Amino acid sequence: MRAAALVGDVPVVASSAPPLVARGLAKSYDDGESEIPVIADLTFTLKAGEIVSIVGPSGCGKTTLLNVLCGLTPPSAGSVAWYGETLTGMPARAGYMLQKDLLLPWRTALANVTLGLEIRGKVGMAERDKARVLLDQLGLHGFADSYPGTFSGGMRQRVALARTFVNDPDVLLLDEPFAALDFQTKLLIEGDTVRLVRNQERAMLCITHDIEEAVSISDRVIVLSQRPTRVKTVYDIILDGDRTDMMAARQAKGFTDYVRAIWGDLDVVAR
Incomplete structure (x- = not known):
């Protein structure tokens, strides 16, 4: 069991199982004439207290993946488990934030x-x-x-x-939450978000098109392939300094190397 964290005066319930596990996940849609595969055999784990970003080429199915992970869309194959329990409907302790504030x-x-x-x-x-x-x-x-x-x-x-x-979500699922913001505001809100997540020992999964954002906020970056999407590469992000300071993260040793490597993966994927 991991230690419980406090949010105000409310304890976050602890669990020994990872917050989120996807195994062999697949999703297809029927257009009336044939099955169109979007996600194919995708497996990954989101650990407690971890921030993971998912990047991939446009149209590869990132938002579809997020909808499957939080129970809004049923998978065609494979399974999703939250804290060791098979997903049935929307998980109770998940917070889902879209790009539009609504x-x-x-x-x-x-x-x-x-x-x-x-x-x-x-x-x-x-x-x-x-x-x-x-x-x-x-x-x-x-x-x-x-x-x-x-x-x-x-x-x-x-x-x-x-x-x-x-x-009080144990896990945050964010879909391009900072995409529409100017650069200065983006850095400030990224920092606010990461600070709240890390200080409260939560887990966060973030879909983004911004490679620099992914590297600066994350412990891991998962690169997806073209549709039907699979995990192409996984990067463990190790940067020195304060990981809640977004400008410091962008200036840290190795930051540019991660960005170039991920960009290289995406460039190859898009060709």
Whole structure:
């Protein structure tokens, strides 16, 4: 058993099994005339406290993979296990964040963050206080009662992150969460996200097209092949220095070597 971490005053439940294991995963779609394979025989593990990024050529099935992993789409073959239990439906302690923030414009930042809790009837003073703390931690102190229409893209994405974290997920599944942000904002929010994940001993799986982002935030980078997608290469990322400082990570020894190697894999895949 790994030690439990605290999020506010809420303990994160520990488990000896890896948070996420995919074995022989495959997914095909029927277009009415034939089966179209998207994912073929894909196997990997997301370990406790680990950040893993998945990169691959455009259209290789990365978002489809994420949907299968979190139970939104059933696999055609293979299996997905969360903490040793075969996946049936959406896993209870997973937080899924899309590229689009999907904030409701008529709700304040605080009300957007607590929406999921409210739907489940779990919103009280303690939950609202916790949501305010998360907004503060993500650089939105003083904006809890403001509306999304007054926010920049980066501020909106911070609200979406707080909404994801407030549900106490053991595992975060992120689909291109920083793609629409300018470079400075991207680095700041990447750092905020990684800091919260690492400090709270959570696990995170991130789909991204940005190789530099993948290397800077991750413990491992998985490179996928063209469709039907398989694991092509796996890189263990070892960088010196503070792994929550995104600029420091980009300046660390070996960073450029990882980026070039992964780019080489993707370039070969795309040809």
